[in-house]
Amino acid sequence: MSAVQLCEIDKRYASHRVLESLCLGVQRDEYLVLLGQSGCGKSTTLRLIAGLESPDAGRVMIGTEDVTAIQARKRDVSLMFQGDGLYPHMTIRETLAYPMKGIVPPAETERRITQAAKLLGLDSLLDRRPEKLSGGELRRAGLAKSVVRQAAVRLLDEPLSALDGSVRYRFQQDLIHWHREIPGTTIHVTHDGEEAMRIADRIAVMHAGQIVQIGTPEEIYHRPCCLAVARSLGSPPINELDSAFCRDQSRSWLRSMLAAADADDLPDDIVVAIRPEHLTIANDRPDADTFTAHAVCRWRQVFAGRCQTRFELAGRESNVCGHVNAILDPDCGVQVGDKVTLQTPRSNVQLFRRSGERIEMP
Numbered sequence: 001m002s003a004v005q006l007c008e009i010d011k012r013y014a015s016h017r018v019l020e021s022l023c024l025g026v027q028r029d030e031y032l033v034l035l036g037q038s039g040c041g042k043s044t045t046l047r048l049i050a051g052l053e054s055p056d057a058g059r060v061m062i063g064t065e066d067v068t069a070i071q072a073r074k075r076d077v078s079l080m081f082q083g084d085g086l087y088p089h090m091t092i093r094e095t096l097a098y099p100m101k102g103i104v105p106p107a108e109t110e111r112r113i114t115q116a117a118k119l120l121g122l123d124s125l126l127d128r129r130p131e132k133l134s135g136g137e138l139r140r141a142g143l144a145k146s147v148v149r150q151a152a153v154r155l156l157d158e159p160l161s162a163l164d165g166s167v168r169y170r171f172q173q174d175l176i177h178w179h180r181e182i183p184g185t186t187i188h189v190t191h192d193g194e195e196a197m198r199i200a201d202r203i204a205v206m207h208a209g210q211i212v213q214i215g216t217p218e219e220i221y222h223r224p225c226c227l228a229v230a231r232s233l234g235s236p237p238i239n240e241l242d243s244a245f246c247r248d249q250s251r252s253w254l255r256s257m258l259a260a261a262d263a264d265d266l267p268d269d270i271v272v273a274i275r276p277e278h279l280t281i282a283n284d285r286p287d288a289d290t291f292t293a294h295a296v297c298r299w300r301q302v303f304a305g306r307c308q309t310r311f312e313l314a315g316r317e318s319n320v321c322g323h324v325n326a327i328l329d330p331d332c333g334v335q336v337g338d339k340v341t342l343q344t345p346r347s348n349v350q351l352f353r354r355s356g357e358r359i360e361m362p
């Protein structure tokens, strides 16, 4: 059974259509990350689930209940906004206790606050006001509000934004720990593909007001349904080679790929996409099934056991017809200025139409 279900949701602000026939099913107890570029409608989707916005069409289900017309405060949902959402004039303890006043017995309120403080390492900070906390502590205190609320569905809007380095890493671990320790369904919004990959059970990718693909991080990363999804994950981003490159070097190879896929597209209308970590340096003569490209190394940096490189692709008459990023073995010996042949097995090559649609390979 789905914990949250959005069915055919439309949402407009004046004449601006933000969500269009959006459908999303979130399973009970899963950690779902809603990933998409700025402005694609992620926060609006969270606000609709929380009941802070109403859809123009469609239904919002929480569990088996249709909550489309039910007020926010009557939904079993908590929402952590961008930022911490703390009250400057209250201590953290008072802020956490405030929403439970008159609703939850004092002993239970105290138990929940103690549990949240222990879970998030806030014990010694409960009697401080927000001004006396660091950025990471503020975020943990903000999350504690969701912990004490004990809602079945927890919504987090960009919870890691504006945190950097170790603080960000620590808070990310806190989120995973909290989700495992306190059962519930978590929906986390971000535009950061790496963050989504590290944290999600499943990722739902949004584009232009719709969910375009939903799946495990592995599925989304390795089998994106379109170029927009392929671009949303991976750092450095997926390499996209267009027909200018194919005309010069691998046109017949690409024709055979298209024939194998039973696609009648012309090579000129195709984008060849390869993840940077899938490229290696060819030492022997590659077989006919292998993708190859002649390239010149223009940048190289070894960092954290990875050799990040950028190559110019050499076209006919030595003109430059594109660039690719590659993550190579630090021992591969490639230096800036070296002329090499890059290669990858056919199984690592993904083909897309210029319109963005994926061409399935057999």
Ligand SMILES: Nc1ncnc2c1ncn2[C@@H]1O[C@H](COP(=O)(O)OP(=O)(O)OP(=O)(O)O)[C@@H](O)[C@H]1O
Pocket (backbone or CB within 6 Å): 013, 016, 018, 036, 037, 038, 039, 040, 041, 042, 043, 044, 045, 191
């Ligand atoms: N109350 C509002 N009135 C008018 N337009 C709005 C309102 N709220 C959001 N929008 C518009 O709706 C679109 C989607 O906004 P939303 O905040 O859902 O996007 P988002 O994907 O969460 O973006 P970001 O990652 O930048 O927060 C944007 O173009 C935004 O300007």
